[in-house]
Amino acid sequence: MVLVFSLSCYPFTYLSKRFSKKYNKGSVIMTKINIILGSSREASLGKNLFKYLKNNQKKYESQIDAELNFIEIGQYELPFFYESLPPMGNKHRHLPVKQQQWIDDMDSADGYIFLTPEYNHSFPAVIKNAIDYLSNQISNKAVLTMTYANNSRGGQFGGLELNAVLTRLNAFVIPQNVAISNVQKNFDEDGHFLEDAPSKDFYEKKLNQSIKKISFYSNLFKNNQFEQ
Numbered sequence: 001m002v003l004v005f006s007l008s009c010y011p012f013t014y015l016s017k018r019f020s021k022k023y024n025k026g027s028v029i030m031t032k033i034n035i036i037l038g039s040s041r042e043a044s045l046g047k048n049l050f051k052y053l054k055n056n057q058k059k060y061e062s063q064i065d066a067e068l069n070f071i072e073i074g075q076y077e078l079p080f081f082y083e084s085l086p087p088m089g090n091k092h093r094h095l096p097v098k099q100q101q102w103i104d105d106m107d108s109a110d111g112y113i114f115l116t117p118e119y120n121h122s123f124p125a126v127i128k129n130a131i132d133y134l135s136n137q138i139s140n141k142a143v144l145t146m147t148y149a150n151n152s153r154g155g156q157f158g159g160l161e162l163n164a165v166l167t168r169l170n171a172f173v174i175p176q177n178v179a180i181s182n183v184q185k186n187f188d189e190d191g192h193f194l195e196d197a198p199s200k201d202f203y204e205k206k207l208n209q210s211i212k213k214i215s216f217y218s219n220l221f222k223n224n225q226f227e228q
């Protein structure tokens with residue numbers, strides 16, 4: 001009897017959950033994930049991968065309990081960090097609009113994907129500079145590092161170094177970077193797979209899975225904060 005009642009209610013419960021998810025989309029309640037392009041080069045190959053993720057935004061969002069927000073580190077035109085006090089504990093910061101915008105954009109997200117190339121066995125200085133502007137904005141939040149390169153190694157040294165820095169800011173770095181090799185052979189400038197992309201199926205699945213993963217952990221940490 002109880003089972004019959006539960007089963008007959010299921011469609012309504014399911015629909016109400018779906019509706020509330022949709023209803024919350026775009027509001028402050030919805031979990032937000034920043035996807036951050038960490039190369040500021042005009043001719044960045046990472047931009048092709050970034051655009052691919054952006055082109056698939058709707059598809060990804062239909063599978064997760066989160067909204068995706070795409071930002072490029074270059075858009076904030078951050079000068080080399082120059083403040084007289086470290087951001088941590090400095091309550092009296094008055095910053096120019098774009099610098100404050102970077103901090104606010106990072107603060108308002110619940111999780112992050114950093115898209116980073118490998119520059120000289122590390123990650124680009126523009127990412128380190130941007131991170132130095134932060135204090136507690138990414139603390140206790142999930143981060144996935146996605147590395148890429150124009151060769152078969154996929155930029156993994158860059159990811160290892162970036163993860164160490166993110167950990168210092170108390171972010172929960174998801175183990176195992178996602179590495180995308182030969183980015184120029186797989187994605188075109190409009191953010192689509194090239195016709196002769198050698199790893200289309202593999203990366204299609206891998207990227208889809210990565211979005212689900214960061215969404216899962218962003219929600220997990222958002223909804224389960226350790227009480228100090």
Ligand SMILES: Cc1cc2nc3c(=O)[nH]c(=O)nc-3n(C[C@H](O)[C@H](O)[C@H](O)COP(=O)(O)O)c2cc1C
Nearest residue numbers: 039041043044045046047117118119120121149150
């Ligand atoms: C300054 C610089 C340093 C680089 N160092 C490395 C490196 O150490 N290892 C590597 O695999 N690729 C290296 N590369 C090649 C990059 O993987 C490739 O240029 C990639 O496209 C860079 O990303 P971007 O185009 O989005 O800036 C380097 C590229 C640049 C511009």
